[in-house]
Amino acid sequence: MGTKMRILFVTDLHGSRWKYERVLETAGSSGVDMVINGGDMFPHSRDLSAQSVFITGFLDEHLSRYDSAGILYLCYPGNDDLRVHDDLFEETCDKYGSVVYLAQRRFETQGFEFIGMNWVVDYPFRLKDRCRKDTDDYVFQPQLGSGLLSTPEGFEEVDDWFARAGTVPTIEEEMECLVRPNDMERAVYVIHMPPSGLGLDECANGVQVGSKSVLRFLRSHQPRLSLHGHIHESPGISGRWNARLGDTVCVQPGQLEDLAYVIGDLSTMALERVTESREP
Numbered sequence: 001m002g003t004k005m006r007i008l009f010v011t012d013l014h015g016s017r018w019k020y021e022r023v024l025e026t027a028g029s030s031g032v033d034m035v036i037n038g039g040d041m042f043p044h045s046r047d048l049s050a051q052s053v054f055i056t057g058f059l060d061e062h063l064s065r066y067d068s069a070g071i072l073y074l075c076y077p078g079n080d081d082l083r084v085h086d087d088l089f090e091e092t093c094d095k096y097g098s099v100v101y102l103a104q105r106r107f108e109t110q111g112f113e114f115i116g117m118n119w120v121v122d123y124p125f126r127l128k129d130r131c132r133k134d135t136d137d138y139v140f141q142p143q144l145g146s147g148l149l150s151t152p153e154g155f156e157e158v159d160d161w162f163a164r165a166g167t168v169p170t171i172e173e174e175m176e177c178l179v180r181p182n183d184m185e186r187a188v189y190v191i192h193m194p195p196s197g198l199g200l201d202e203c204a205n206g207v208q209v210g211s212k213s214v215l216r217f218l219r220s221h222q223p224r225l226s227l228h229g230h231i232h233e234s235p236g237i238s239g240r241w242n243a244r245l246g247d248t249v250c251v252q253p254g255q256l257e258d259l260a261y262v263i264g265d266l267s268t269m270a271l272e273r274v275t276e277s278r279e280p
């Protein structure tokens with residue numbers, strides 16, 4: 001069975017300070033070795049400075065407390081976290097030995113390997129910082145307007161988004177070029193985008209928007225665990241927060257008004273989903 005490895009996985013906090021605080025308290029009181037934050041970490045804002053203020057004015061000090069507590073914190077920005085702040089956020093993570101910036105990286109501890117991927121399949125919304133075609137033959141959804149990419153000078157408006165999306169790698173290609181773990185049986189993939197077809201990707205209108213590339217990758221490589229987010233309402237719509245894909249357990253805790261997270265042990269794979277309201 002091996003050494004215990006207790007983790008707490010949370011995702012899509014979108015700048016909710018009480019949720020961040022509660023996760024830190026729970027991590028301390030329950031004695032987890034590691035918190036994994038699956039992205040969409042900053043407040044939803046199209047104001048370029050609001051998210052950098054959250055990083056410097058809140059997250060910096062918050063992450064230092066994980067360092068003091070000796071709890072590992074693996075994280076990366078999601079599709080709603082502007083790419084223009086990636087350097088600032090990575091530098092903030094790098095200040096603390098316990099904090100790991102996991103986007104397109106591998107991190108190993110206690111014989112377990114963690115691999116992050118934060119590109120998402122394109123959607124109708126305008127912000128395209130981390131959007132990709134799922135596969136080469138991907139069919140775009142109708143769009144809510146021209147595309148937007150964050151830059152230091154402000155938002156670049158992209159009128160020919162479908163053409164632009166054809167110039168960058170697909171999710172399928174991104175998955176293939178991720179660094180591979182030494183041992184898939186002890187590997188945990190942290191992929192903001194949920195796989196298709198498992199009930200972890202259902203929107204409020206019942207449409208399933210998961211990635212076929214992510215599904216195929218997990219099915220053919222069979223890691224121990226995959227952790228997803230992105231579709232906040234999915235567990236409430238499909239009634240599922242986890243699924244089995246051969247030997248792989250796939251988890252998507254969702255995130256609505258209450259705090260939702262998954263806590264458990266990687267050595268036994270006993271995992272449970274917990275929800276907590278703001279007022280205990």
Ligand SMILES: [Zn+2]
Pocket residue numbers: 040078079080192229230231
């Ligand atoms: Zn997202």
